[in-house]
Amino acid sequence: MAVREVDIDFSQDLLDYIEVWKEKPGNLIMMLHRIQEEFGYIPREAAIKLTHLTGVPLAKVYGVVTFYHFFKLEKPGKHKIQVCMGTACYLKGGEDLIQELENLLGIGVNQTTEDEEFSVEAVRCVGCCGLAPVIVVDGEVYGKLKKDQLPEILAKHRGE
Amino acid sequence: MSTVNVKINNIPVEVEEGTTILTAAQQVGVKIPTLCYHPDLPAWAACGICVVKIEGSPKMMRACATPVVEGMSVITHDSEIVKVRRTVIELILSTHPNDCLECPRNQNCELQRLAAEFGIREMPYEDRLRDLPVDESTPSIVLNPEKCVLCGRCANVCQVMQDVWALEFIGRGDDVRIAPAGDINLEDSPCIKCGQCSAHCPVGAIYEQDDTAKVWEALRDPDMHCAVQIAPAVRVALGEAFGMDPGSIVTGKIYTALRRLGFDSVFDTNFSADLTIMEEGTEFIERFVNGNGDLPLITSCCPSWVDYMEKYYDDMIPSFSTAKSPQMMMAAMMKTYYANKIGIDPCSMFSVSVMPCTSKKYEITRCEAMYSSGCQDIDVSVTTRELARMIKQAGIDFENLPEEEADNPLGIYTGGGTIFGATGGVMEAALRTAYHLVTGEELGNVNLIDVRGLDGIKEASVDIKGTEVRVAVAHSISNVTKVLDKVREARLKGQEPPYHFIEVMACRGGCIGGGGQPYGATDELRNKRIAGIYQDDERSEFRCSHQNPAIIELYNDFLEKPLSHVSHKYLHTKYTPRPIYTK
Ligand code: SF4
Ligand code: SF4
Numbered sequence: 198m199a200v201r202e203v204d205i206d207f208s209q210d211l212l213d214y215i216e217v218w219k220e221k222p223g224n225l226i227m228m229l230h231r232i233q234e235e236f237g238y239i240p241r242e243a244a245i246k247l248t249h250l251t252g253v254p255l256a257k258v259y260g261v262v263t264f265y266h267f268f269k270l271e272k273p274g275k276h277k278i279q280v281c282m283g284t285a286c287y288l289k290g291g292e293d294l295i296q297e298l299e300n301l302l303g304i305g306v307n308q309t310t311e312d313e314e315f316s317v318e319a320v321r322c323v324g325c326c327g328l329a330p331v332i333v334v335d336g337e338v339y340g341k342l343k344k345d346q347l348p349e350i351l352a353k354h355r356g357e
Numbered sequence: 358m359s360t361v362n363v364k365i366n367n368i369p370v371e372v373e374e375g376t377t378i379l380t381a382a383q384q385v386g387v388k389i390p391t392l393c394y395h396p397d398l399p400a401w402a403a404c405g406i407c408v409v410k411i412e413g414s415p416k417m418m419r420a421c422a423t424p425v426v427e428g429m430s431v432i433t434h435d436s437e438i439v440k441v442r443r444t445v446i447e448l449i450l451s452t453h454p455n456d457c458l459e460c461p462r463n464q465n466c467e468l469q470r471l472a473a474e475f476g477i478r479e480m481p482y483e484d485r486l487r488d489l490p491v492d493e494s495t496p497s498i499v500l501n502p503e504k505c506v507l508c509g510r511c512a513n514v515c516q517v518m519q520d521v522w523a524l525e526f527i528g529r530g531d532d533v534r535i536a537p538a539g540d541i542n543l544e545d546s547p548c549i550k551c552g553q554c555s556a557h558c559p560v561g562a563i564y565e566q567d568d569t570a571k572v573w574e575a576l577r578d579p580d581m582h583c584a585v586q587i588a589p590a591v592r593v594a595l596g597e598a599f600g601m602d603p604g605s606i607v608t609g610k611i612y613t614a615l616r617r618l619g620f621d622s623v624f625d626t627n628f629s630a631d632l633t634i635m636e637e638g639t640e641f642i643e644r645f646v647n648g649n650g651d652l653p654l655i656t657s658c659c660p661s662w663v664d665y666m667e668k669y670y671d672d673m674i675p676s677f678s679t680a681k682s683p684q685m686m687m688a689a690m691m692k693t694y695y696a697n698k699i700g701i702d703p704c705s706m707f708s709v710s711v712m713p714c715t716s717k718k719y720e721i722t723r724c725e726a727m728y729s730s731g732c733q734d735i736d737v738s739v740t741t742r743e744l745a746r747m748i749k750q751a752g753i754d755f756e757n758l759p760e761e762e763a764d765n766p767l768g769i770y771t772g773g774g775t776i777f778g779a780t781g782g783v784m785e786a787a788l789r790t791a792y793h794l795v796t797g798e799e800l801g802n803v804n805l806i807d808v809r810g811l812d813g814i815k816e817a818s819v820d821i822k823g824t825e826v827r828v829a830v831a832h833s834i835s836n837v838t839k840v841l842d843k844v845r846e847a848r849l850k851g852q853e854p855p856y857h858f859i860e861v862m863a864c865r866g867g868c869i870g871g872g873g874q875p876y877g878a879t880d881e882l883r884n885k886r887i888a889g890i891y892q893d894d895e896r897s898e899f900r901c902s903h904q905n906p907a908i909i910e911l912y913n914d915f916l917e918k919p920l921s922h923v924s925h926k927y928l929h930t931k932y933t934p935r936p937i938y939t940k
């Protein structure tokens with residue numbers, strides 16, 4: 198297949214893994230898992246390299262990558278912001294928080310800021326509905342959140 | 358083959374084992390509505406409109422994907438089933454923009470037809486329209502994912518029949534949509550522009566680029582000399598758009614209609630198909646007899662195939678015939694030989710082609726050689742479907758038109774030219790002429806039945822005075838790769854090529870099944886169109902391209918001889934590797 202050559206290095210481990218898995222059923226997901234482990238997401242170059250190594254068409258790779266929430270196509274930022282979209286948070290204005298984050302950072306859900314500091318995700322209920330609306334930044338939970346608290350929180354994590 | 362006995366709505370029927378409920382029902386005159394199912398493709402069972410009940414089972418089953426078993430008793434219609442189907446349609450409609458009046462599929466849409474049949478008068482569910490961008494990046498097709506009902510046909514066609522993998526379901530849940538990998542444009546995807554997705558889409562989510570406005574504008578311009586050509590496959594399909602039987606030969610009516618639309622010169626691509634055979638046949642002899650060039654020789658008249666080869670098999674470039682397609686040969690002759698004959702400047706001639714094909718829209722600008730006359734050789738290429746619309750807009754009563762003749766000299770054709778429209782036709786026509794070129798004699802029986810028909814790969818060997826010529830014919834790209842892989846393998850092992858000559862068409866059945874033909878192609882319908890093609894061949898005065906008197910004259914007056922320097926200037930082209938996913 199005349200898919201363009203790409204310039205991206207896979208570790209020997211990853212290459213060995215692909216060699217073993219490429220003939221097995223259900224293989225694509227397993228191989229993509231390992232790629233995400235290595236890069237933190239699925240870079241386009243890596244997806245293309247995978248088609249070279251396995252002969253699986255790129256469209257199929259993307260079909261799988263986009264089907265599972267688990268896989269990410271964008272490089273995650275240094276700080277991960279998760280906005281809860283569980284029912285309680287949603288009703289208490291989770292969406293407004295996403296909107297405000299977009300105003301502040303210039304990025305929407307599943308995107309990463311240009312300086313690679315922050316990425317934003319919408320997540321299912323994080324299990325503290327009593328604190329709705331909730332965001333989680335680098336594992337730290339912020340509850341009963343108002344929009345105007347966001348700049349402060351961002352500043353705090355940016356400094357870290 | 359063992360059979361099973363089943364009952365459909367209490368009507369007994371005996372069918373082959375493995376038959377689906379849907380097909381068994383058809384055999385006793387029961388129509389189960391379908392939307393995602395298409396007979397060309399494996400059942401995907403995505404939509405749920407075809408649900409039926411099976412006696413003794415509490416579950417409703419999808420008729421398109423459920424095989425019958427001995428003793429099965431199926432109920433296809435009762436109030437509950439109809440209610441479920443209705444709900445499915447209503448739910449689909451709630452995600453579907455209801456701008457039918459502005460839709461390219463208006464009056465020709467499977468969803469619209471279902472809504473009409475079920476008498477849908479109101480929308481009980483709240484709209485959940487998706488705001489997705491339209492992809493108009495290719496010159497051939499438009500993808501409007503907002504209208505998509507997620508039936509999966511296009512992805513299936515593109516992957517299973519065409520082995521291109523340009524389209525896939527991307528995303529999940531409410532966000533799932535049809536798109537190329539990584540949300541690039543189709544133009545940057547491996548798409549080969551065959552338009553088979555557009556011919557299989559049940560709704561207006563993928564359709565041909567409409568170029569009719571440009572044609573109307575030229576026709577209204579009094580300073581333009583408008584010349585037109587029609588492809589072999591158009592003549593056996595256009596009638597369908599006017600309610601005529603598939604396979605009806607309407608060549609003469611098309612000439613008349615084109616003149617009434619206002620074209621100044623009406624030509625026939627069958628003429629240049631004959632010309633292609635002269636060039637390609639001679640090329641074959643050069644390679645086969647004189648050893649000048651690679652074998653097998655591979656045909657190059659299908660631009661989707663050329664595009665595929667440039668993308669996926671660029672190691673085969675030296676095997677490719679350098680002959681342009683009949684469409685491009687005709688245009689070059691129109692804007693040089695003919696323009697000169699009638700004394701006009703080629704750039705004040707507007708040349709239109711009517712093709713069964715969306716890919717021909719791409720071909721007209723694919724490389725420098727498409728401008729051999731000094732300006733763009735073809736100004737606009739429209740599909741059979743677009744011509745049908747133009748004829749309707751002009752108020753022409755197509756069915757009752759008198760039959761006229763094409764103009765001279767680029768309108769005279771032989772049976773060899775007309776069979777280009779069907780899979781195997783180029784090979785058959787080439788062999789008819791190659792035989793003559795090698796032996797100086799005419800073939801006793803010109804009917805080379807082995808290369809005809811819908812088998813995906815056809816192999817034959819032809820005896821030319823004691824020398825065996827091994828040929829292969831493949832259509833639908835997924836079949837082509839099997840043939841080419843054999844060639845690659847033989848090359849790697851340093852063996853003789855398995856074939857001397859290979860014909861390839863991207864579309865199933867060849868151009869008669871092209872992506873720009875009237876909707877509704879199935880193998881049954883393809884066979885009818887093919888029958889029309891061979892009927893046209895049989896009733897032709899000359900059956901072999903080299904016998905065409907207008908072709909002989911063209912060589913005498915202008916081109917000198919096949920593969921001359923003049924021919925090379927106007928009738929041949931080059932290929933370049935085009936690696937995919939550069940974005
Ligand atoms: S035009 Fe052909 S190659 Fe392109 S997306 Fe449609 S089916 Fe696939
Ligand atoms: S674009 Fe057409 S063929 Fe493709 S999934 Fe959507 S409705 Fe079906």
Ligand code: SF4
Nearest residue numbers: 659714863864868871
């Ligand atoms: S087979 Fe014919 S209709 Fe189909 S893409 Fe090729 S040239 Fe066009």
Ligand code: FES
Nearest residue numbers: 393404405407421
């Ligand atoms: S037609 Fe059977 S599920 Fe769609």
